[in-house]
Amino acid sequence: MKNTLGRRNFIKLTASASGALVVGLHFQSCAPKKEPVENFSFVPLIEIDTEGWVTLIAKNPEIGQGVKTALPMILAEELGADWDKVKVVQGDYNKAYEEQWAGGSYAVILNWDLMRTAGAKVRYALIGAASQKMNVPTSELITRKGSVVHKKTEKSIPFGDLVAAASQIALPEEVEFKPMDTYEIVGKPCPQVDLDNIVNGSVQYTIDLKLPDMVYATVLKNPVHKGKVQSFDDSQTRKISGVIDVIPLDNSNYGGRLIGPNSPNFVNGVAVLANSTWAAFKGTEKLEVVWDNSESKKENTQDIFSHYHNQLNTTSVERQDGNIDQARRRAVSQVEHVYELPFLAHVTMEPMNCIVDFSSEMCEVWAPTQNPEALEQGLIKLFGLQPEQIKIHLPRMGGGFGRRYYVDYAMDAAVLSKKMGRPVKLIWTREEDIKHDWYRPASVQRLSAWLDQDGKVIGWRQVLSNASRVTSLGREGNPAGTEIDEYDFPAGFVPNLQFEYGHVLSDVPLGQWRAVGPTATAFAAHSFLNELAIHNKKDHIDFFLEFLGPPRMVPVVGDFKYDTGRLRAVIEKVRENSNWNSPLPEGQGRGFAAHRQAGSFVAEVVTVEVNADNQLKIVRVDAVVDCGIVVNPSGAEAQVEGAILEGLCAALYGEITIEDGATVQSNFHDYRWMRLGEIPEIHVEFIKNDLPPRGLGEPPLPPAAAALANAIYAASGVRIRRLPIGNQLLDI
Amino acid sequence: MSSFKLIVNKEKKTISADPDTPLLWVLRDILGLTGTKYACGKGLCGSCTVIVNGKSVRSCTLSVADAAQSEVITIEGLSEKGDHPIQKAWMEADVPQCGYCQPGFIMSAFDLLSKNPNPTEEEVNNVLSGNICRCGTYSRIRKAMQIAVKVGNQ
Ligand code: FES
Ligand code: FES
Numbered sequence: 001m002k003n004t005l006g007r008r009n010f011i012k013l014t015a016s017a018s019g020a021l022v023v024g025l026h027f028q029s030c031a032p033k034k035e036p037v038e039n040f041s042f043v044p045l046i047e048i049d050t051e052g053w054v055t056l057i058a059k060n061p062e063i064g065q066g067v068k069t070a071l072p073m074i075l076a077e078e079l080g081a082d083w084d085k086v087k088v089v090q091g092d093y094n095k096a097y098e099e100q101w102a103g104g105s106y107a108v109i110l111n112w113d114l115m116r117t118a119g120a121k122v123r124y125a126l127i128g129a130a131s132q133k134m135n136v137p138t139s140e141l142i143t144r145k146g147s148v149v150h151k152k153t154e155k156s157i158p159f160g161d162l163v164a165a166a167s168q169i170a171l172p173e174e175v176e177f178k179p180m181d182t183y184e185i186v187g188k189p190c191p192q193v194d195l196d197n198i199v200n201g202s203v204q205y206t207i208d209l210k211l212p213d214m215v216y217a218t219v220l221k222n223p224v225h226k227g228k229v230q231s232f233d234d235s236q237t238r239k240i241s242g243v244i245d246v247i248p249l250d251n252s253n254y255g256g257r258l259i260g261p262n263s264p265n266f267v268n269g270v271a272v273l274a275n276s277t278w279a280a281f282k283g284t285e286k287l288e289v290v291w292d293n294s295e296s297k298k299e300n301t302q303d304i305f306s307h308y309h310n311q312l313n314t315t316s317v318e319r320q321d322g323n324i325d326q327a328r329r330r331a332v333s334q335v336e337h338v339y340e341l342p343f344l345a346h347v348t349m350e351p352m353n354c355i356v357d358f359s360s361e362m363c364e365v366w367a368p369t370q371n372p373e374a375l376e377q378g379l380i381k382l383f384g385l386q387p388e389q390i391k392i393h394l395p396r397m398g399g400g401f402g403r404r405y406y407v408d409y410a411m412d413a414a415v416l417s418k419k420m421g422r423p424v425k426l427i428w429t430r431e432e433d434i435k436h437d438w439y440r441p442a443s444v445q446r447l448s449a450w451l452d453q454d455g456k457v458i459g460w461r462q463v464l465s466n467a468s469r470v471t472s473l474g475r476e477g478n479p480a481g482t483e484i485d486e487y488d489f490p491a492g493f494v495p496n497l498q499f500e501y502g503h504v505l506s507d508v509p510l511g512q513w514r515a516v517g518p519t520a521t522a523f524a525a526h527s528f529l530n531e532l533a534i535h536n537k538k539d540h541i542d543f544f545l546e547f548l549g550p551p552r553m554v555p556v557v558g559d560f561k562y563d564t565g566r567l568r569a570v571i572e573k574v575r576e577n578s579n580w581n582s583p584l585p586e587g588q589g590r591g592f593a594a595h596r597q598a599g600s601f602v603a604e605v606v607t608v609e610v611n612a613d614n615q616l617k618i619v620r621v622d623a624v625v626d627c628g629i630v631v632n633p634s635g636a637e638a639q640v641e642g643a644i645l646e647g648l649c650a651a652l653y654g655e656i657t658i659e660d661g662a663t664v665q666s667n668f669h670d671y672r673w674m675r676l677g678e679i680p681e682i683h684v685e686f687i688k689n690d691l692p693p694r695g696l697g698e699p700p701l702p703p704a705a706a707a708l709a710n711a712i713y714a715a716s717g718v719r720i721r722r723l724p725i726g727n728q729l730l731d732i
Numbered sequence: 733m734s735s736f737k738l739i740v741n742k743e744k745k746t747i748s749a750d751p752d753t754p755l756l757w758v759l760r761d762i763l764g765l766t767g768t769k770y771a772c773g774k775g776l777c778g779s780c781t782v783i784v785n786g787k788s789v790r791s792c793t794l795s796v797a798d799a800a801q802s803e804v805i806t807i808e809g810l811s812e813k814g815d816h817p818i819q820k821a822w823m824e825a826d827v828p829q830c831g832y833c834q835p836g837f838i839m840s841a842f843d844l845l846s847k848n849p850n851p852t853e854e855e856v857n858n859v860l861s862g863n864i865c866r867c868g869t870y871s872r873i874r875k876a877m878q879i880a881v882k883v884g885n886q
Contacts, residue, residue: 066829199835200810200814201808202767203831208760216761241733242750276757277761278750278754279750282752349769349771349832349864349865350771398830398831399866399867430772430774634826638872642829642869667774668774669774674868675862676870677861679868679870681871682871
């Protein structure tokens with residue numbers, strides 16, 4: 001297999017002053033102008049010192065998804081490093097690294113070739129150096145466990161002894177990748193790189209950092225979305241010992257609510273700056289603020305949902321296959337149901353916070369962000385900075401789940417640091433964190449199916465209505481794009497199919513939430529498919545496999561098609577693992593759902609118990625996943641379990657409600673999260689194959705809620721069509 | 733501002749703070765012991781769990797005035813080298829995802845196991861259900877607890 005590194009980057013070797021071999025990306029930071037100007041910068045990716053220690057830069061931010069371990073594993077594998085002599089260091093934000101964001105389950109997908117190419121090129125240089133020293137052809141040499149090894153004689157030279165000579169080797173354009181059957185690191189469970197420092201408490205998140213002369217800050221924000229500050233009285237606040245200053249924040253002085261498309265600015269409020277976090281927190285409690293809510297729609301959840309319901313009848317067609325009217329005329333039966341989903345918050349365990357040091361010309365930032373590029377753009381927009389004036393560090397994050405894709409909280413900190421002329425650590429209280437999230441959109445969906453005399457689905461209509469992330473975030477393009485997608489299942493599987501979208505305008509801030517659009521569309525589609533199976537008096541999995549049809553490549557949109565054989569395989573495996581056909585005790589039931597996202601295939605079976613008092617208990621979850629090569633089975637299993645629990649937890653409890661334009665919930669007492677005692681046994685299996693690795697953080701999430709609802713029906717005969725489940729069973 | 737004496741991880745400390753300052757912020761902002769985490773500030777999530785006079789407490793709801801003269805153990809003081817059997821069990825099971833909640837869980841587990849070296853599954857569930865892990869590491873926490881109990885019994 002051959003690969004080269006695309007576009008502006010190429011791998012370069014140099015020797016450092018200490019004699020270490022430094023390998024990095026040689027990066028052309030400006031487009032070539034008329035006069036050829038050399039404008040290259042060099043960013044390191046790998047360093048091998050004379051002792052043979054290999055330092056790898058983890059380029060993507062770590063939110064708990066395991067990239068800080070997985071990407072270096074890929075590189076170390078291709079290099080032939082000894083994992084016990086590898087150190088991993090988090091890289092700062094640097095354009096040269098490209099695609100340095102975390103989201104959409106893309107980190108491994110986007111970096112698989114880059115990491116392998118970098119590793120393979122350095123291996124080439126080390127082998128070249130060893131071939132000169134050993135006087136044998138390069139074809140007889142391999143790298144293994146931190147040495148170059150002569151295959152015939154097993155003679156070896158450790159990397160450390162080769163670094164000087166290797167730095168003189170000219171690198172090829174193209175490199176061969178290692179055969180996968182020789183892998184020693186990739187595919188083996190590997191504890192994550194920060195593990196020891198997490199369990200001894202020394203790992204530092206942004207919230208833990210302290211700079212000299214740093215001021216602590218928090219902001220009391222207008223609870224009403226799109227509200228402003230009219231006036232405030234800070235006399236009581238200023239009496240609190242430790243309070244340094246009180247500063248109102250008005251985003252209309254900084255370009256408004258949005259910095260750019262898809263990038264929100266800070267929320268209006270009043271900031272308290274102090275010499276400790278506690279003084280700042282206490283200071284905000286003593287503020288007397290008169291809010292200006294004249295621009296708010298003063299929405300309530302009930303009204304929002306009734307708008308959504310109404311808008312089901314005024315829609316745009318987003319995908320049209322065949323002709324659903326003809327299917328309706330030919331059908332012998334019709335099934336139709338409506339599903340409702342709530343707004344959801346992210347509640348990352350580490351609340352929003354950021355450190356900005358704007359005390360000089362430079363703006364230095366420590367940010368828990370999934371999107372450093374948006375942060376850089378925001379600073380440029382707000383303060384007219386040049387990119388060279390901005391330095392962004394990316395400490396480990398206490399969760400992300402899509403929330404940290406938006407950099408509003410970093411803008412707060414930057415404005416405050418600029419005003420104070422001192423470094424500022426801004427921490428949102430949990431209350432602000434929940435009240436000023438970018439929520440998973442609520443939605444209403446109506447699904448209709450038309451079936452022929454054999455119970456085959458000949459027509460499918462799915463209408464989704466809500467306020468869109470596109471509109472909320474000022475993105476360009478079709479508001480339907482983030483909500484009901486032409487790629488959504490079952491596109492490609494029903495000859496007459498129509499997706500429609502009803503667009504409603506709303507003030508509620510909306511954003512990406514782990515697994516995004518399919519958290520809504522897949523819940524409805526897979527609940528509905530279960531209803532169709534029941535309508536046909538068929539076993540759900542049998543019905544679903546018939547619905548998929550034989551293994552083949554199914555075209556979905558344009559050239560994009562996928563292999564239903566892989567989807568069938570995970571389903572058949574989960575049927576076996578969950579003992580799908582075995583009888584269950586009284587009151588128990590099983591539910592199934594399957595899903596494809598980010599190139600991966602997942603099938604899940606949830607087993608529940610609904611007792612005589614209608615109390616629900618989730619007993620067990622079986623999941624089978626095909627994500628291609630599993631880079632780190634330990635991290636991968638954790639991602640699958642985490643995504644499933646997140647899906648189940650949201651289905652059970654997750655709900656943000658709005659009253660008079662403000663979010664009602666404020667902390668874990670009213671935004672409930674699953675606890676240890678509630679969680680089911682979870683069994684995860686990965687399909688083994690040699691296909692390129694695909695996304696894993698998101699795909700297992702969407703099917704969980706549908707499988708749960710289907711299981712509840714099997715156990716109790718109660719159909720859940722509105723999430724969260726909350727007290728619905730108890731209220732019967 | 734008043735002055736308070738505390739013994740933190742076996743060291744005597746005298747700090748000055750407002751009496752209502754939660755122990756959490758004394759540990760984090762004044763003593764630099766940032767392994768103890770803020771996540772809710774209302775005693776709801778357990779991220780800030782420390783041991784005070786042998787009992788686990790939520791340090792976000794205990795004022796420094798009430799904690800004065802007490803002996804406090806934080807995650808940093810659980811062992812010299814991060815090798816307490818519970819920490820080792822956590823590593824063996826590769827528990828953390830983002831890791832933010834983990835010091836709180838480990839301190840709650842420490843409290844439970846020091847009083848009851850052989851807890852039933854239900855006792856583990858009851859005690860550790862006071863903590864929240866947003867990432868969903870619960871299965872591995874259960875596994876780590878089993879390992880820690882086994883090691884403790886050897
Ligand atoms: S931060 Fe103390 S219990 Fe949550
Ligand atoms: S590991 Fe992230 S909150 Fe528990």
